[in-house]
Amino acid sequence: MNASSVLSLVREDLRAFAGYSSARSSALVGDVWLNANESAWANPADPQGSARRYPEPQPEALRARLAALYGCTPEQLLIGRGSDEAIDLLVRALCEPGRDAVLVTPPVFGMYAVCARLQNAPLLEVPLVDSDTGLNADIDAIIATALSGKAKLVFLCTPSNPAGSSIALSDIERVATALRGRAVVVVDEAYGEYAEQPSAVTLLDRYDNLAVLRTLSKAHALAAARIGSLIAAPELIQLLRRCQAPYPVPAPCSALALAALEPAALTTTAARVAEVKAERARLQQALQNAPGVRRVYASQGNYLLVRFNDAQRAFDALLATGVVVRDQRAAPQLGDALRITVGSPAENDRVLQVLTAGRAAA
Numbered sequence: 534m535n536a537s538s539v540l541s542l543v544r545e546d547l548r549a550f551a552g553y554s555s556a557r558s559s560a561l562v563g564d565v566w567l568n569a570n571e572s573a574w575a576n577p578a579d580p581q582g583s584a585r586r587y588p589e590p591q592p593e594a595l596r597a598r599l600a601a602l603y604g605c606t607p608e609q610l611l612i613g614r615g616s617d618e619a620i621d622l623l624v625r626a627l628c629e630p631g632r633d634a635v636l637v638t639p640p641v642f643g644m645y646a647v648c649a650r651l652q653n654a655p656l657l658e659v660p661l662v663d664s665d666t667g668l669n670a671d672i673d674a675i676i677a678t679a680l681s682g683k684a685k686l687v688f689l690c691t692p693s694n695p696a697g698s699s700i701a702l703s704d705i706e707r708v709a710t711a712l713r714g715r716a717v718v719v720v721d722e723a724y725g726e727y728a729e730q731p732s733a734v735t736l737l738d739r740y741d742n743l744a745v746l747r748t749l750s751k752a753h754a755l756a757a758a759r760i761g762s763l764i765a766a767p768e769l770i771q772l773l774r775r776c777q778a779p780y781p782v783p784a785p786c787s788a789l790a791l792a793a794l795e796p797a798a799l800t801t802t803a804a805r806v807a808e809v810k811a812e813r814a815r816l817q818q819a820l821q822n823a824p825g826v827r828r829v830y831a832s833q834g835n836y837l838l839v840r841f842n843d844a845q846r847a848f849d850a851l852l853a854t855g856v857v858v859r860d861q862r863a864a865p866q867l868g869d870a871l872r873i874t875v876g877s878p879a880e881n882d883r884v885l886q887v888l889t890a891g892r893a894a895a
C-alpha cells in the first residue's frame with residue numbers, strides 16, 4: 534500500500550488546497566481570546582456560555598469516541614453534518630466536473646446521484662439484480678462499468694436502502710482490489726448496526742482506496758443532531774477536512790453525541806437494535822402471509838421492502854389509519870413496492886392490523 538496512491542485520485546487542482554484557516558485551527562495559547570470577533574458575554578438563552586465561542590472544527594473527544602465505536606483511529610475519521618455531508622465532500626473533492634464518474638446501484642439511496650448531479654459528474658448506474666435471494670449488487674458488472682466508465686467513486690450501500698440486502702466483505706474486497714489506483718470505493722453502512730456481518734472498517738488497513746460511512750442518525754436515534762462519520766485513509770481525511778466548512782460540528786450537537794456514546798446509552802441502543810431485529814423478523818413473517826402482498830424482501834436494515842398486488846391501495850389503507858410509509862414506486866424495479874420502517878411493537882401492530890385484515894388486498 535502506497536500512501537500517495539489515494540491522493541492521486543483527488544482532483545488535481547485540489548491536492549495542494551489549504552482551505553480556510555480558522556481562528557480555532559491555529560496553535561496559539563492565551564487566556565484573553567480576541568481573535569475571532571466572538572461576543573465577550575453569554576446569550577441569555579445560553580447562561581453557561583457553552584455556545585459563545587466557535588466550536589472545535591473536529592471535536593477531539595467526540596472524534597476519539599466515534600473512532601473507538603467504529604474500530605478505527607481518530608486520524609482515519611472525519612465528523613460531518615450527517616453522512617450526507619461526507620458523500621458531498623467525496624464527490625466534490627474527487628470528481629472533475631464533466632469527466633470523473635460516480636457509480637451507483639439503483640434502486641438505492643438518492644443522495645449519491647444528487648451530489649453527482651450538483652458536481653456535474655457523470656452518473657453510472659449498475660442496477661441491483663432481483664433473484665430468489667433478494668435484490669443484490671452485481672459485483673462483476675460494477676467492476677466492469679467502473680473501469681469502462683472511468684468512475685472515480687463507487688458507492689456500495691450495505692445494508693442497501695431500500696433493498697435490505699448486504700454485500701459480503703469478500704465482494705467489497707474484490708471491488709477495492711480491481712479499482713485500486715482508479716477509484717475510491719465508498720461503503721455506506723448507515724444501517725450497519727442492524728446487519729449480521731462485520732463492518733468494512735476491518736478492511737481499511739489493506740485497501741487505501743476504501744472509505745466507510747457511518748452515522749448516529751439511525752440506530753443511535755440522533756437524526757436531528759446530524760453527526761455522520763467518514764472513515765478512510767488519514768491523508769484523504771486531511772484533504773477532505775480542508776474542503777469542509779470551517780466549523781462543521783455545532784457544539785450542542787457534539788455534546789449530545791458524546792452523551793449518546795456513554796456506556797449506559799450504548800447499552801440502551803444495543804437493546805433497541807436487538808428489539809428492531811426481533812420486530813423485523815415478526816413483521817416479515819406476518820407480512821409474507823398477508824393478502825395482497827407479493828413479496829417481502831429479507832432485510833439487514835431497520836426497514837422492509839414489500840411488493841404488493843396494489844401498492845397504491847396498501848399505501849392509502851395505511852394512510853387512512855394514520856400510518857405513513859415510504860412509497861418506492863418511482864424507483865427503478867420497484868413499481869409495486871413500499872418501504873416500511875420497523876417501528877415500536879405497537880407501531881408495527883398498527884401496520885399489521887391494516888395489512889393482514891385484507892383491507893389492502895386487491
Ligand SMILES: *Cc1c(COP(=O)(O)O)cnc(C)c1O
Pocket residue numbers: 614615616617618642690694721723747748749750756759760761
Ligand atoms: C439515512 C441514510 C444516510 C444519511 O445519513 P445522515 O448521517 O443522516 O446524513 C446515508 N446513507 C443511507 C443509505 C441512508 O439511508
